[in-house]
Amino acid sequence: MTLLQDFTKGFIKENPVFIMALGLCPVLAVTTSVENAIGMGLAATFVLVGSNFMISLIKKLIPAKVRIPCYIVVIASFVTVVDMSMNAFLPDLHKNLGLFIPLIVVNCVILGRAEAFANRNNLIRSILDGFGMGLGFTLALVVLGVIRELLGVGTLLGYNILPLGFRESPMLVAILAPGAFITMGLLMGLLNMRRKTTQGAE
Amino acid sequence: MMYYLKLAFVLLVIAGLASATLAYLNGKTQPIIEANKKLAELAAREKVLPGASAFERDSLAVEGAQVSDSLEPLRLQDDSGGGMFFYYRAYDKDHNLVGYIFTALGKGYSSTIQTMCGVVFADDGALELNAIEILYQGETPGLGANAVNDKFLGRFNGLSQLLTTSRLYVDKDGGDITSITGATITTRAIVNSIREGMNHLPAPPVSEETPEPIIESAPVEPIAPVVLEEEAA
Numbered sequence: 001m002t003l004l005q006d007f008t009k010g011f012i013k014e015n016p017v018f019i020m021a022l023g024l025c026p027v028l029a030v031t032t033s034v035e036n037a038i039g040m041g042l043a044a045t046f047v048l049v050g051s052n053f054m055i056s057l058i059k060k061l062i063p064a065k066v067r068i069p070c071y072i073v074v075i076a077s078f079v080t081v082v083d084m085s086m087n088a089f090l091p092d093l094h095k096n097l098g099l100f101i102p103l104i105v106v107n108c109v110i111l112g113r114a115e116a117f118a119n120r121n122n123l124i125r126s127i128l129d130g131f132g133m134g135l136g137f138t139l140a141l142v143v144l145g146v147i148r149e150l151l152g153v154g155t156l157l158g159y160n161i162l163p164l165g166f167r168e169s170p171m172l173v174a175i176l177a178p179g180a181f182i183t184m185g186l187l188m189g190l191l192n193m194r195r196k197t198t199q200g201a202e
Numbered sequence: 203m204m205y206y207l208k209l210a211f212v213l214l215v216i217a218g219l220a221s222a223t224l225a226y227l228n229g230k231t232q233p234i235i236e237a238n239k240k241l242a243e244l245a246a247r248e249k250v251l252p253g254a255s256a257f258e259r260d261s262l263a264v265e266g267a268q269v270s271d272s273l274e275p276l277r278l279q280d281d282s283g284g285g286m287f288f289y290y291r292a293y294d295k296d297h298n299l300v301g302y303i304f305t306a307l308g309k310g311y312s313s314t315i316q317t318m319c320g321v322v323f324a325d326d327g328a329l330e331l332n333a334i335e336i337l338y339q340g341e342t343p344g345l346g347a348n349a350v351n352d353k354f355l356g357r358f359n360g361l362s363q364l365l366t367t368s369r370l371y372v373d374k375d376g377g378d379i380t381s382i383t384g385a386t387i388t389t390r391a392i393v394n395s396i397r398e399g400m401n402h403l404p405a406p407p408v409s410e411e412t413p414e415p416i417i418e419s420a421p422v423e424p425i426a427p428v429v430l431e432e433e434a435a
Contacts, residue, residue, distance in 0.1 A: 032342070032345065058216075061212065062212060062216075063205075063208065063209050063212055065209055066209050066212060066213050069213060070212070070213065070216050073216055073217055073220050074216070074220070076220075077220040077223060077224055080224055081223070081224070081227060084224075084227050084228060084231045084235075085227070085231060087231065087235050087238075088230075088231035088234040088235050088238070089231075089234070091235075091238045091242070099340055170383075172383065172384050175345060175384070176345075176384065
């Protein structure tokens, strides 16, 4: 597999959300608006790259039997570092994203990549993998966020998009919890359908 | 045996390194975070009560009071068992009492919402809500979290105490505050906490020169207007 593939496989082919179905809890929780989706996606990307980097670096020192607790310590420390620095130096951003940062600790995309990729591959490939997976995660969040915000509120990034009549009585279910599951299920189905038809053609 | 000792040792080293890093960073960032918090609170005070330059902390006991955490001076204890109600008296630069500031706590859908309220004295001697600002909330993004928008906060500007005591409820509870779409619980928490706080506040002072001492036991009674009527008679 080439370096480019390490980077791009996370976008569609091995998309952490739609294909691997990892880290769904934060996905469902924060995609009520595009802004939140972008914030959560970028924060997760940062942690993913950082933890992949660290784990790839120290993988030879960690005995296989205790690798999971070691990964968790590394990831949790990374998230806390991000949380504290952001709170101190970027308080405005932290006000918007503060809620999501602790959620990243329990995001299994990060542990999944540490276990499945970073502890078997070299530094460069691990960082590329982290970037690609992070961007794929962000992409999935944004797609969900666009659909849900558009249908549920009638806006995108807070700007009015749909006509006033719709915005006065929007499809409220889209930004409520069931809307997350419905949108998610439809998108997953769509991707699976596409995959099946292309495989049939081959 | 040595193998298992090694496992424990590696874990210990990694956990130790992580703790040391975090402890160091915490020491560096904590003062900045505290300072930011203070700045944010000052900015919120300026927003809810512009023109006030000096603040004096005061407190009064709410039924069945226990001493509350003095580190949280602005907050109303929200457990119904009572507690201390803290508020600030706000003075302008000529040392005239211009209003009160308090922070209401209300239990919302997924967090305890902290709302700072600026209260001024209306012409008729009643208390009037000047403006409010959400200091903290952890409500659902896209629904309850919309409470921080000025569009919602603006609904509270200039409400008189008459309104506060009788009509300051969410529309679903028969009041005049339109709730946020899909977030009645959040709106209700904010509205109810503000109403409760307003009811605890002491009445405005009678004379502008020498503010009346704050009556601690029965702050809801409008003492000032009664005195004025006796003078007129």
